[in-house]
Amino acid sequence: MQPVQTALLVLLLPLASAVVIALFLRKQGALASYVSTVAAGIIAALSLKLIFGGAHDINQSWEWLRFGNFAISLGIKFDDLAALMLFVVSFVGFLIHVFSLGYMHDDGARARFFGGLSIFMFSMLGIVLADNLFMIFIFWELVGFSSWLLINHYHEKQSAADASKKAFIVNRVGDFGFLLGIIMCYWSNGTVNLTQLGDHHVYSTMIPLLLFCGAMGKSAQMPLQVWLPDAMEGPTPVSALIHAATMVAAGIFMLCRINVLMVPDALTVIMWIGTATALYAALCAIVQSDIKKVLAYSTLSQLGYMVAAFGLGGDSGFHSTTQISSGLLANGQHTPLQVVTMTMAISGGAAAAMFHLTTHAFFKALMFLGSGSVIVGCHHEQDIFKMGGLNKKMPVTFVTFTVGVLAIIGMPGLAGFFSKDAILYLAMENNKGVFAVLAITAVLTAFYMIRMWKLTFFGEARSKDASHAHESGLSLTLPLVVLAILSVIGGYSGVFTKLAGYVAHMVPEAEGSAHVTILLVSLVVMFTGAGSAWFFYQSAATDTLEQKSRLVFNGLTQLKESFDNLYNYYVAKIQQRFAMLLNFIDHVLYQGAIQGLASFVGLFGYGARALYVGSIHAYVYWFLLGLVLLWGFAAGIF
Amino acid sequence: MITASLNSYLVVSALLFVFGFIGVLLRKNTLVIFMCLELMLLASTLALVAFSRFNATLDGNVFVFFILTIAAAEVAVGLAIIVALFRKRHTVQVEELNHLKN
Numbered sequence: 001m002q003p004v005q006t007a008l009l010v011l012l013l014p015l016a017s018a019v020v021i022a023l024f025l026r027k028q029g030a031l032a033s034y035v036s037t038v039a040a041g042i043i044a045a046l047s048l049k050l051i052f053g054g055a056h057d058i059n060q061s062w063e064w065l066r067f068g069n070f071a072i073s074l075g076i077k078f079d080d081l082a083a084l085m086l087f088v089v090s091f092v093g094f095l096i097h098v099f100s101l102g103y104m105h106d107d108g109a110r111a112r113f114f115g116g117l118s119i120f121m122f123s124m125l126g127i128v129l130a131d132n133l134f135m136i137f138i139f140w141e142l143v144g145f146s147s148w149l150l151i152n153h154y155h156e157k158q159s160a161a162d163a164s165k166k167a168f169i170v171n172r173v174g175d176f177g178f179l180l181g182i183i184m185c186y187w188s189n190g191t192v193n194l195t196q197l198g199d200h201h202v203y204s205t206m207i208p209l210l211l212f213c214g215a216m217g218k219s220a221q222m223p224l225q226v227w228l229p230d231a232m233e234g235p236t237p238v239s240a241l242i243h244a245a246t247m248v249a250a251g252i253f254m255l256c257r258i259n260v261l262m263v264p265d266a267l268t269v270i271m272w273i274g275t276a277t278a279l280y281a282a283l284c285a286i287v288q289s290d291i292k293k294v295l296a297y298s299t300l301s302q303l304g305y306m307v308a309a310f311g312l313g314g315d316s317g318f319h320s321t322t323q324i325s326s327g328l329l330a331n332g333q334h335t336p337l338q339v340v341t342m343t344m345a346i347s348g349g350a351a352a353a354m355f356h357l358t359t360h361a362f363f364k365a366l367m368f369l370g371s372g373s374v375i376v377g378c379h380h381e382q383d384i385f386k387m388g389g390l391n392k393k394m395p396v397t398f399v400t401f402t403v404g405v406l407a408i409i410g411m412p413g414l415a416g417f418f419s420k421d422a423i424l425y426l427a428m429e430n431n432k433g434v435f436a437v438l439a440i441t442a443v444l445t446a447f448y449m450i451r452m453w454k455l456t457f458f459g460e461a462r463s464k465d466a467s468h469a470h471e472s473g474l475s476l477t478l479p480l481v482v483l484a485i486l487s488v489i490g491g492y493s494g495v496f497t498k499l500a501g502y503v504a505h506m507v508p509e510a511e512g513s514a515h516v517t518i519l520l521v522s523l524v525v526m527f528t529g530a531g532s533a534w535f536f537y538q539s540a541a542t543d544t545l546e547q548k549s550r551l552v553f554n555g556l557t558q559l560k561e562s563f564d565n566l567y568n569y570y571v572a573k574i575q576q577r578f579a580m581l582l583n584f585i586d587h588v589l590y591q592g593a594i595q596g597l598a599s600f601v602g603l604f605g606y607g608a609r610a611l612y613v614g615s616i617h618a619y620v621y622w623f624l625l626g627l628v629l630l631w632g633f634a635a636g637i638f
Numbered sequence: 639m640i641t642a643s644l645n646s647y648l649v650v651s652a653l654l655f656v657f658g659f660i661g662v663l664l665r666k667n668t669l670v671i672f673m674c675l676e677l678m679l680l681a682s683t684l685a686l687v688a689f690s691r692f693n694a695t696l697d698g699n700v701f702v703f704f705i706l707t708i709a710a711a712e713v714a715v716g717l718a719i720i721v722a723l724f725r726k727r728h729t730v731q732v733e734e735l736n737h738l739k740n
Binding site: 614615616617620621624 | 663
């Protein structure tokens with residue numbers, strides 16, 4: 001089989017699975033779950049074959065629609081960047097399918113759930129393999145749809161229905177900018193094909209910023225971050241797959257895809273938005289009591305890291321090269337031969353962002369699935385203050401979860417350490433302000449992670465459900481173990497280079513004294529945050545911070561709610577009133593004019609109806625009158 | 639042999655037409671109205687024949703043949719309608735045939 005055929009198969013297999021489930025297997029939950037999982041398994045196997053079985057150089061497109069000179073094509077672009085993302089999506093996706101087999105075993109709407117997972121896999125793989133921005137946009141919207149479908153899985157719950165709507169609408173706000181960006185890109189460059197854009201494009205600040213709006217929605221960056229914490233209403237595997245590992249990372253991936261279009265001004269904006277999101281979300285995470293919400297804010301914070309890394313990286317490239325349109329932002333880390341074979345170069349920042357995306361996908365999926373295992377173990381209890389003492393009762397979950405926690409707080413030797421250090425190093429080299437904020441964020445990350453970890457797994461069981469907790473079955477623990485292994489080894493350059501090829505070479509690495517500085521900083525940061533959380537929080541049924549300092553606690557809670565309040569105010573007070581104004585204008589102007597015309601015609605008809613008196617003699621007189629008029633007209637009297 | 643001028647023919651024709659028309663306007667019985675219509679048709683036929691005779695052409699006569707054919711068909715249809723109407727309503731008075739209005 002040709003590589004391009006394999007890639008097509010990878011793309012279309014989940015669609016086939018979704019169609020089969022939607023058409024034939026709606027009532028057969030068990031069968032549907034196996035169909036979907038087997039499809040995911042085949043996708044993972046084929047992806048591994050694509051990634052390790054040859055060069056990453058598929059570049060093929062087929063024309064799809066043509067309107068005069070304007071043509072939309074669908075195509076596959078499979079380079080090192082896509083290979084890395086393909087691994088994350090297909091492999092983590094497969095593990096989460098396996099996890100779902102156990103987690104959703106007793107769910108009444110299992111068929112719909114697995115159909116949703118399949119359609120999600122299809123849409124996500126579409127983004128990964130797409131070769132032009134229009135195609136990315138199509139699958140971008142499909143991803144939004146499947147996200148809506150899966151958040152809404154427990155649709156009898158009002159909060160879940162609201163959360164799914166919120167996610168969809170907030171994403172649409174970002175997508176509007178994205179679409180404008182694509183149209184503007186086509187307008188000024190004449191093409192949206194990623195390869196052709198890499199060869200030649202117009203210098204513009206507006207285009208990358210508009211395209212970034214899309215990433216802002218999908219990757220939940222400020223000020224569109226509000227949907228992600230609410231999206232935790234969905235089943236836990238969905239939170240792991242869509243709202244931690246893959247879909248929210250699509251924004252980062254898309255940014256790396258359009259790396260060549262970036263200009264310094266746009267990158268500065270992107271960098272600060274990412275940095276602000278990272279800090280804001282980390283602050284919010286401290287006061288959460290729902291285990292999934294903590295992880296959700298942590299995801300936001302880490303996504304902020306990636307966006308900040310992207311913004312930082314390109315910046316340095318531009319300072320060293322004056323030739324903007326060449327697209328080669330690297331600072332001499334590659335040989336000329338590699339440059340020729342690369343269809344699109346990416347900057348050090350993009351590489352660092354992708355590196356962190358990959359490791360984050362492993363350990364965050366691990367922690368989400370771990371939390372799913374905990375939730376199942378505790379009979380669907382999600383409040384960490386009602387847990388405690390689970391380390392003995394759920395040993396496998398405890399050990400794997402611990403690996404995840406250590407990876408995210410940057411314990412040396414685990415995946416998160418390498419990727420986080422790459423970003424911190426990049427920040428230190430380029431922007432001290434960003435570096436300071438990211439370092440504080442890292443302290444907070446360690447703080448809230450250890451808080452959650454301690455409250456969940458240590459101390460006494462604080463509720464009946466927690467004291468009767470039990471370890472989950474093999475279908476749940478096996479994916480945890482595999483992800484834990486990946487969270488350990490995923491950061492080593494040997495492993496990462498195999499996955500990412502050229503992208504891995506671009507990841508900035510500190511050397512000499514900078515290396516020591518970064519290592520020291522990250523160790524100090526980690527132990528400060530982790531240590532203070534470990535000694536500060538007691539295993540109690542209430543939040544220690546709330547007892548010790550109500551002011552700080554309320555302040556952080558307020559911070560978390562400020563955006564929701566602001567948007568509520570905007571929608572209820574400003575947008576609603578504007579809508580009422582428009583409604584008023586509609587009533588007066590349009591309904592007045594159009595209904596007025598209609599009633600005028602009606603009146604005319606009413607008058608004409610009076611002629612029909614129902615007597616043949618009257619009609620004969622009318623006939624006579626008509627005849628006379630006609631004769632008069634013919635004779636030229638009038 | 640009594641010879642009559644074109645004008646006397648036309649006067650007769652016009653009188654017939656006016657009688658017919660007044661009948662259509664004033665009579666209440668559908669059958670009579672129908673007969674008055676026929677009278678108007680024949681009045682025009684008479685005028686056409688008279689023209690044809692005094693102009694020494696056949697145009698008017700040919701016209702009349704067509705009118706006769708059509709009148710025959712029209713009578714067949716019209717009388718049938720009146721018969722059907724009577725069967726259904728038991729009346730052929732026009733002032734009672736106003737059900738479409740109400």
